[in-house]
Amino acid sequence: MSFEFLTFLAYSPRGKSDIEINSRTVAGSCKNGDVTFSTRLSQRIEEADLSEYFANSSLIPVPRSTPLVDGAVFPAQVICETLVKNGLGESVTVCVDRAYAIPKSSGQFHADTRNTVQTHQDSLIIRPVIITEPTIIVVDDILTLGRTSMAVALELQKIYPDKEIKIFCAIRTRSWKNLENIIDVSRGHMSLTANGGVQLPD
Numbered sequence: 001m002s003f004e005f006l007t008f009l010a011y012s013p014r015g016k017s018d019i020e021i022n023s024r025t026v027a028g029s030c031k032n033g034d035v036t037f038s039t040r041l042s043q044r045i046e047e048a049d050l051s052e053y054f055a056n057s058s059l060i061p062v063p064r065s066t067p068l069v070d071g072a073v074f075p076a077q078v079i080c081e082t083l084v085k086n087g088l089g090e091s092v093t094v095c096v097d098r099a100y101a102i103p104k105s106s107g108q109f110h111a112d113t114r115n116t117v118q119t120h121q122d123s124l125i126i127r128p129v130i131i132t133e134p135t136i137i138v139v140d141d142i143l144t145l146g147r148t149s150m151a152v153a154l155e156l157q158k159i160y161p162d163k164e165i166k167i168f169c170a171i172r173t174r175s176w177k178n179l180e181n182i183i184d185v186s187r188g189h190m191s192l193t194a195n196g197g198v199q200l201p202d
Contacts (some may be wrong), residue, residue, distance in 0.1 A: 002191040003153045003165055006053050007143050007172035008045060010184035020179050030141045030170050034074040038082035041170055044183065045088060053168070053187075054088040058133040061094060062140035063124070063150050068100035077139040079170055089137065095127045096152055116196030120151030128159050135164045143169035146190045146198035154192070 009030075011023035023109045029037040045051065061076030068074060074186045080092040102115055149167045157165055172186055188201040 001154065002189040003150070003167050005139075005143070005146070005149070005167040005169070005186075005188065005190050007169045007184075007186045008041065008048075008050075009171040009182050010174045010179055011142070011171050011182070012179050013173060013175055015083070015179060017178065019182060022110070023179055023182050026182055027142060027171055030079075031075050032073040033078040034076060035082060038079050038170075039086065041079070042083050042086035042088055045083075048183075048185065051088060053166070054083065054137065056133050056168075057089045057134070057135035058091045058093045059083060059089040059097060059137050059139050059168075060156065061092070062138060062148055063096050063098050065098070067098045068179075074142045075137050076158070077081045078137050079141060083139070090133050093129060093131055093136075095129050096155070097125045097127070098109075098115070098123050099125045114145060115147060117147045117151045117154070117192060117198065118196050119149050121155055124151060124155050126129055126155050126159050131160065131163065133163075135166065138161060138165065138167045140167075140169045140172060141173045143167075143174040147196075150190060150192060150198045155195045 009029040061080045077094060083089050084092055100120060100123055102127040105138035136156055138149050140149050143149060153165050153167060191199045193199050
């Protein structure tokens with residue numbers, strides 16, 4: 001099983017160059033639900049001629065690792081709403097939540113100790129609603145291993161088998177290479193692996 005994905009920016013968790021240090025500030029703004037960040041992201045996507053990726057789509061935000069509580073920041077929803085406000089996507093559909101909390105990915109430093117795709121799937125609740133657009137785009141703030149986004153896409157596919165389902169994450173974690181630019185577009189297909197992980201093209 002595979003889904004097309006797009007990420008636009010990159011960040012380095014531990015790099016020491018000015019660009020890599022700045023990338024962590026940008027990632028922090030993203031995870032804090034900063035509307036200014038999302039607005040600039042939308043503008044940069046349009047400038048990069050990537051608007052077509054969002055054509056005729058409903059954007060569905062990926063939930064955080066814990067059930068959403070009133071007043072909590074929901075970064076993926078902020079990104080969705082700002083993208084649509086700027087003409088990237090037709091609508092926002094908030095229909096995925098957590099049934100219970102799972103360990104945060106940011107607190108797990110090795111791939112073999114992080115939540116599997118199935119662990120994510122088991123924790124998700126999908127509230128079926130009518131979506132008129134032919135395409136669904138699963139939206140998250142940061143893509144590291146791709147397991148959260150893959151789990152949401154797989155669960156949505158069960159409810160909406162006739163929809164095209166794609167994935168967009170604002171930022172991709174790049175731990176293994178030196179960043180030369182924060183704008184670092186990555187586009188391809190992510191595939192589910194037999195051991196509960198995700199295979200990315202690079």
